[in-house]
Amino acid sequence: MRRPPQELWETDVLTFRKMRNLLPKYVFKSLENTIKQRTKLDVSLAPIIATAMKDWAISKGASFYAHIFYPLTNITAEKHDGFLSVESDGSAITEFTGKALVQGEPDASSFANGGIRSTFEARGYTAWDVTSPAYVLETDNGVTLYIPTVFISWTGEALDKKMPLLRSNAAMSKAATRLLKLLGHSEVATVNSSCGAEQEYFLVDEHLAQMRPDILQTGRTLFGRPAAKGQQFDDHYFGAIPERVQILTQDIEERMYRLGILLKTRHNEVAPGQFEIAPFHEEANVASDHQQMIMTILKSTAKKHGFMCLLHEKPFSGINGSGKHVNWSVSNATQGNLLDPGDNPHQNLQFLLFCGAVIRGVHKYGRLLRAVVATAGNDHRLGANEAPPAIISVYLGKQLEDVFNQIKQGEVTSSAPAGVMSWDVPTLPEFPKDPGDRNRTSPFAFTGNRFEFRAVGSNQSVSGPLVALNTILTDSLTWVADKLEADLAKGIELDTAVYAVLRQIMDLHGNVIFGGDGYSEEWQTIAVKERGLLNLTTTADALPILKEQDIQELFETTGVLTASELKSRFHAYAEQYIEVIKMEADLVISMAKTMISPAASRHLSEVSATIMNLKQIGIELEQENAERVASLTNQMMDTVKNLGNALNEHNFTTIEEHMQYCAKTLRPMMDQVRKYADDIEGEVAHDLWPLPKYQEMLFIK
Structure with a gap:
């Protein structure tokens, strides 16, 4: 009999609560301050933390530990070291030092680095990311403690996807805090971006996949005539989950619950053989780590059940491919979700400014968003019927689009009410109606209290898109704060100053807002010829954006990536x-x-x-x-x-x-x-x- 999910929850994670019980009070308080306030880690306490971490891991059956990191390959990397040491008298002891916790040293020469490191320059470091919890993974033969880390070169440059994500979140928090204080908030907690990434994937019987050299080596079929029946009957979408898949999914869920990954949705996707799972929203850094774990769990668990899990964006021609819709928002403990419009968004100055900053950022740097989802696999998918077009636009929904149009016209008077869904059948319940519909053809859509970036590929790390989103928001929040601060210094009332900034955003950047059919030929023409938006249809078109001067300045001024780090990413991804x-x-x-x-x-x-x-x-x-x-x-x-x-x-x-x-x-x-x-x-x-x-x-x- 399956154990209830609440009994499985986080059993394999060294959670904040468990650390509280394992550590001396003064050590825990210092660690808590580092995690919650993003203050510098007190390295002198590392030996105490390392011992507690080792003892917990050994109690779970671990004999090795691994610094886990995320190089520029979209995959997960790990180096394993043993706890066991031998004393001079030949006796065996377990040992895990503070230095071993804080710092590792994998060979950096063989990882993709885009020219930052020469082949003969091999030294690289992993450094403990205290904000993402350690955990254990169990295989048939044993247990290993995993410690999330960043990966940097000997010269201090980021060779991974986690370091820029941490930097981008810190930069965004600083800019958001400044703006919130201008709006009159005296107490502002650290602002974090959040992520909930829907994961689409295909399942194929393992014995069939093994007979396909193309699937084994590329993850997709290079040949294959479409079957007479594909997805034309729409009978697979949300259909009854096949029993074999249900059993597999339940096994996946149990593994995820043990690792603190809260799975909220599972269902059949549109194409035959295609499925989707969606975890709950959480802090972007942890969500990014969890996304890497999800891909690993999907592949390894599928194999145990006689399947091969395909995460390629387009494994089969003629039917839908797979994406990874990144639901992104920003929030903190004092002001809550900063992209929540509330019941009267036209009066919610805080929301309007943050949403306006997003609109400005997407218009000004939409080509960057296209570049960070550019891969050979995603080229097969973007612009097809199941995926958004390569033209980056923003969908707000009727209510918010009307509010921002009112702002542009100079007078904001109302927000369209959400309404109620009612029926002619008396036994059916009435419930509140969303103020706006969804637009599945939009690459970047507002969905109630967050934006959904739908162009991300199923095989990608979510870190790159999150870094770009956090960074462009940082730039826009800084621009908004500069404008607002200047107007307030002139004695202009706050409301008047806010609406003036928002009108300027709409005048300069309103062209990026589009609520129609993103697949239509008319939109392709209007977007490019009339609105000045780019249609970068291939990775070859999109990746060179990373070399443009204003993109380099964006990352340098926000402190997210140096010029050499950005250049390295272009070369690594191009190669x-x-x-x-x-x-x-x-x-x-x-x-x-x-x-x-x-x-x-x-x-x-x-x-x-x-x-x-x-x-x-x-x-x-x-x-x-x-x-x-x-x-x-x-x-x-x-x-x-x-x-x-x-x-x-x-x-x-x-x-x-x-x-x-x-x-x-x-x-x-x-x-x-x-x-x-x-x-x-x-x-x-x-x-x-x-x-x-x-x-x-x-x-x-």
């Missing part, structure tokens, strides 16, 4: 994009030569023999199928040859040129090879086809 395209192209060539073409040849051989045999007894069999397969195979192999030649091209003067070559030359040629191969699949005898087909993989039995 990853190029390597992904090259790897996929190489695999397309290999599979076409060694699997698709031989299958077509065997089919032709059998069909030809049958035609000849029947002809000898006077039966004429139609040759159209054989001719079509032969023609498609020849065309495919001609394209494969051209792709091979193109793949060997090395004459690029810049990395930007190389990316554009991948996007404009290699990718279209790969798509053409696939088109021929998928057409061949529709002609070749089923028993001769060497790959599991979509109809076999997508419909879980």
